[in-house]
Amino acid sequence: MYCFRLPFAMPSQTQLGLHENQFLLGSEGERQVWLKPFGDADQRLCDATNFVIRGEGYATQDDAARDGERWRDVITRAFARVHLAADFGDRQPVNLLTKAGEEWLSRLMGHPVSAHLAGVTVFEDQPDLRFVAAPSLEGRKRPSEERNRLVFMQAARRHDPLDSSERLAFDLYSGSFFQPSADSRLLMLTMAIETLLVREPRSDVARAHVTAIMEATKANPDLTHSERNSLRGSLKELLDESIGQAGKRLARTLEPRTYAGQAPDAFFSRCYTMRSELTHGNVPRPNRRDVDALAASLELFVADLLAGRLLTEIPD
Incomplete structure (x- = not known):
């Protein structure tokens, strides 16, 4: 059997109003779809900011992948209705755990390990499978002390x-x-x-041309009053570059x-x-x-x- 998982994060200033530590979103035959906190299985949903939608009981990989995308849309619509936000990580930097890293961690931890990736991930149902993220590496910008001093002193002298x-x-x-x-x-x-x-204003020739179009628009009897005003407002923008x-x-x-x-x-x-x-x-x-x-x-x-x-x- 196959499963899917779809992680997402919520802003820290918002909470999901569910006090259980997992929520059954849907059930059909062997298929079940759960909303769970990511990482701490005992954490209440209302205390979490990182979540995963997990679907189980699919006969094929394609079925699992399609349903994963469907449940993403379900959550998106529901969150919009209750004025909440979710980041599915589509535009975030990728912290990729390599296959060699997965194998090494599996041996070290004594159970199967797979990479925690953004988007819908399909995998075979395995007992005790864990998902881990590679550590986030962030650079830090720090100009030299000598350069900082030079810039601050010059800025103070200039007072621009x-x-x-x-x-x-x-x-x-x-x-x-x-x-x-x-x-x-x-x-x-x-x-x-x-x-x-x-x-800056366009050339005199260009401004005269735009003005003529504006006057023709104003005098056009086939246009409604609102259409004339709207078009003339847009044309006015063309007077400048x-x-x-x-x-x-x-x-x-x-x-x-x-x-x-x-x-x-x-x-x-x-x-x-x-x-x-x-x-x-x-x-x-x-x-x-x-x-x-x-x-x-x-x-x-x-x-x-x-x-x-x-x-x-x-x-x-």
Whole structure:
């Protein structure tokens, strides 16, 4: 017989209002699907933040896999209805325990061991099978003491004030460091750039063309009042340059630096395209590793925009 398991996590500030240590979600013949805490079998569900949906009694691997995906949708709908959130780990870094590691741990612990992975995992029903996660490895950023002293002293001498948009941009930049996923980091960092943008007027010829279209829209008797207002509001945005144009112009102030091997304006365009793919529902979503790598370079990009004169006065 085959089983499936689907782990997920809840935010620490929320609780699942179930006081038992496991909850039977569904039962049909030999098949049973349970909601359990991950790790501590005696922990009450209301005290846990890490969970696993476990299905048992499937005749084939395909049956188990299909039902695992179905139960993910069930939990998603239910959580949305009671205003709870669940992270199924799709966009989290992968902590992969190798097959050799599984075999070594199985011998060491005296029972079968398998890797704890995100998403639906199908496996043969084995007595006393345990799932373990590889330890999470996190890097720590720490500039040298000499460099810190130099930067702080120069910043104090300069006392270069930030305007309100720069302060907001720094809040968003800093907030990105506290986000658990690459997607949310990249989105917050592109938001930080947007707060710094000043959109310049288009050329006189372009503005005259847009204005003529606006006037034609206003005079069109076949359009309703709300349609005319809506269209003219959208057209008004075309009087100024696009966010992409303003972003590339701002990015060029960082030349001749490069980011991820690209000139600043090309790098900004790449990031903004990725942002659009994430926010406009592109399916499939961008590869998590690609987003993660881009977000890491974007952190440097935004920091350099906010460094002011220190960027050129203090060498890398």
